[in-house]
Amino acid sequence: FNPSPLAKYFDKCYISEEVDFEKPDIRYFDAVMADIPEFDPATTLVVGDSLTSDIKGGINAGLDTCWYNPKGKPVPADIPVTYVIHDLAQLPDLAEKGCL
Numbered sequence: 001f002n003p004s005p006l007a008k009y010f011d012k013c014y015i016s017e018e019v020d021f022e023k024p025d026i027r028y029f030d031a032v033m034a035d036i037p038e039f040d041p042a043t044t045l046v047v048g049d050s051l052t053s054d055i056k057g058g059i060n061a062g063l064d065t066c067w068y069n070p071k072g073k074p075v076p077a078d079i080p081v082t083y084v085i086h087d088l089a090q091l092p093d094l095a096e097k098g099c100l
Contacts, residue, residue, distance in 0.1 A: 005092075006088060006091055006092070009091065009092070009095055011036075012035075012036075014028075014031075014032045014035075016028060019031045019032060022053070023048075023050075023053035023054055023057040024052065024053050024054075024056045024057030024060055025057070026057070026060055026061060028057065029057060029058070029060070029061035029063070030061075033061070041061075041062055041063055044063050044064065045063070045064050045065070045066050045082070045083075045094070046058030046061075046063050046064070046065045046066070047065075047066045047068060047091065048065070048066075048067065048068060049067070049068045049069075049070075051067060051076065051079055051081075054067075055067050055079060055081055056079065059079070059080065064082040064083070065081050065082050065083070066081075066082060066083040066084070066085060066091075066094065067081045067083070067084045067085070068085055068086075068088060069084050069085065069086055070086055070087065072086055
């Protein structure tokens, strides 16, 4: 078994079905934040490939967001995404800059 090289950046993953709420429902994010000891929104980044669930949910929760956009689609003007990446290999660069 060879875990993802990104695994070291995550302590835990949260799946909507296990949290009992679907993103972008703020209750999903509230439940996740409540589960993380010493949660700090200033050091949290929501990474996702869906503008309508991951990114809008993160924005609604007051968190920075990173849209995984491998096809290079234009960022809609009405969705203030914090970061856009086109390859998951770009995530460590964000971490090194203190964005994760």
